[in-house]
Amino acid sequence: MINAKTLDYSFDEESEGFGEPPKAEKAESRFGEKFFLAIVAFGVLAFVVQLLGAPFKGTWFGFLLAFIPIIIGTPIYFFIHYNDTEAGIKNDNVYFGSISAGGILGWLAGIFLIGFYVFLYWKPEYLSGGIEIVDPLARALSGGPANQWFLYGFFYTVLVLVFGIRMFMKYRHNRYQIIRTSSVMFFQFGLAFVIPNLLKALNQPEFYFTYFWPLKYEYLFPGTVSKFVSHPEGLGIFFIFWGAMMTFIAIPVLTYFYGKRWYCSWVCGCGGLAETFGDPWRQLSDKSTKAWKIERWSIHSVLVFVTVTTVLLWANSATGGQIFGEASSTLKRWYGFVIGAMFAGVIGVGFYPILGNRPWCRFGCPMAAILGLIQKYYSRFRITTNGGQCMSCGNCSTYCEMGIDVRKYAQKGENIIRASCVGCGVCAAVCPRGVLKLENGKTHKDRYEGSDKPVSAFIDSIKHFP
């Protein structure tokens, strides 16, 4: 007979949830952590007093006073914090933290980031204090004064680097994560920060070797192309060649061999920020079928939008503006505003603490859309599952930043072949039963039924869309 206590159990686990269990006070003091947090706080304070008008604003002294404590203190804090536990997956308390679980602090962080992007794009004068503080570095690197884009690039790079070190500590048992994180740190620091600024110092056009059309849509717009062509010394021609080669040759070839991860979670700056600074929020991505449907519509619409815009711009420039008149440049402006600024910037990063760390990559990025189509229909990359070992716990799905319900495949022992997968490898890392493995197979044909006929599989999927 079931006992009376059990019969009386009428808890609504669904809506009430279980909340946070009680926690005992920890005996030993965490002096090191507190000390280095205080150092970081000192750096932030030094930044703020300059914003408020401290006289050393705009000097090397002011710059170093703010950023040495931040850049040195944060990694040491992370080192001490993670060194306290054994190496291994430690996602303890992730869903109890207000910042990491989408609580009030998470929303405040989101509002702060959104505010920053709004100022950056539309009201840069509000950032003038910050721009002045990083001015010495801008002059040393690029030979010119700082502007809001330099400030942005500097913050961005610092975040990728210091949170990259957090990744090193958090996944110190996992060499895939360490190498991948080193890669995004290298590309952000070297190719997306130092080189573009040095190019400026050498009087060359600003150019990012790690961004291509359609993510960096301007690189194949006629205006940019003609600007590069007309630039003296010929480096501009090389940039056009590089961009076109990456878009039309490197993307299909590399994606065939390695999946979209070679770019999205190893090279791309948007991915770099998401995989480092964004990592604490990866669990917040929506895993529902509904979100998947929205995702497929929105990301492919953006791809169509940017393709149409590019084609119209070229048609217009070829005919000297006779066919479309102002239409194509209006389209370009709208693309820049709605997609380039609103979607990629404000929503793409501002909503990290609310939608998870890859809202742009998942719902908007046209580059991810192209890479995804190649990955799904014509690539060797797949995530394989280990026979019957899955126990459906859901760690893989929870920590998938792209909102893929990984468990749905794993519990059936099926390969995971999804256009959106960026190959970050965290599902395999958090799996407590060793069920998932990212692989580049020997061919693309053995991934799922029908994958040996990629074209008809693709056409079929359009017929059944959504």
Add this chain to the structure above:
Amino acid sequence: MHVAIIGNGVTGVSAAIRIRQLQPDWKITMISGESDYHYSRPALMYIFMGHMRYQDTKPYENSFWELNKIDLLRDWVTEIDTQNKQLKLHKNSSLNFDKLLIATGSKSNKFGWPGQDLDGVQGLYDLMDLKLLYENCKGAKNAVIVGGGLIGVEFAEMLHSRNIHPTFLVREKSYWNNVLPKEESEMVNKLIRKQGLGLKLETELKEIVDNGNGRVKGVITDKDEFIDCEVVGLTAGVSPNIDLAKESSINTGKGILVDWGFRTNETDIFAAGDCAEIIKEGEERNLLQQVWYTGKMQGKVAGESISGLENTTYDPGIWYNSAKFLDLEYQTYGMIMPKAKDSEEHLFWEHENNLHAIRIVTENGSVTGINVMGLRYKHKVCESWIREKRSLEYVFDNLKEANFDPEFYTRFEEDIIRKFKKEQAA
């Protein structure tokens, strides 16, 4: 045709899905008093530790059940009337069925220890236990865990994440050594101690002590040692939950007695999963399997049986299982006994950092079992070696192919084979 399923655990759900595939028009009702929807029981620990929320542990979206026309009923079954094919329910009055699957799982063992019913003493099996643990942890600093098995180590990990210090009482000489061979077991001992958890081997619980208000204040071991604690975790294994069947005309032993198609002695009544005991004709002991994977496989076969596939029988196949002891992953393929049989040859390799190990067992020249610790090996590959009775040479030649560790991980197969070949030559 109306199929009722008691229990929405992995067995009940696997059966329901299989029945729906085979019988698109039958009515299926799945009853549970524990939760509205199916969740992954092994994931309970991750809710407590904050890795996931409850809703993240549900393997299927809520809409899945409506889409597949599987009716869910939140209620407790209080009686099975086999004569009238009717279930008596606690909240609702009753439910008639044409066919019935009992998938009630198991219950935590209690061995009649003095004080085992005090407040603060509990097992860890279901959502009720989880909720209770939240209550019991209020103000707790120390805990004692009785029994060194899989749930025990998970229980300890959970408490540890909330800064509550757990001490294991393990009856055996070494952690879980009635299942794990000596070396593997010692790796876990070391790990438990390294992470700062208490481990008392060859120690049994004698008594749980009352603080005067009906709540635990500590335990006394068989060595008459008193250990302060506010929580006692009883994790000394589980037994089939057969209370419902026992009070009916359904035959029971340790579990509900069934054949290889999960039929009980009563027509149209089936039982599968943890609660079922499969009768092995002509053998001394029947088959009781109580892990996630077997529950899933048994449910699927039970679903076929219920759907009317007369010839379906359960094939337990090559045994496999996996677990995680704190940070140490463990996978096992084939039957590896804690002590080597005389006819067996055991080869064991362990990395000097105590974090990786492999054991390969052969009998009469062919491989019969593989244990890996801190390494991931492919289920299908290991299973095929055992099924095809592959020689050690074959296994050595193909060992690399079995590795399932993530990319860029250090591979140990060359070291392993070198050591094993040297031992064999000696």
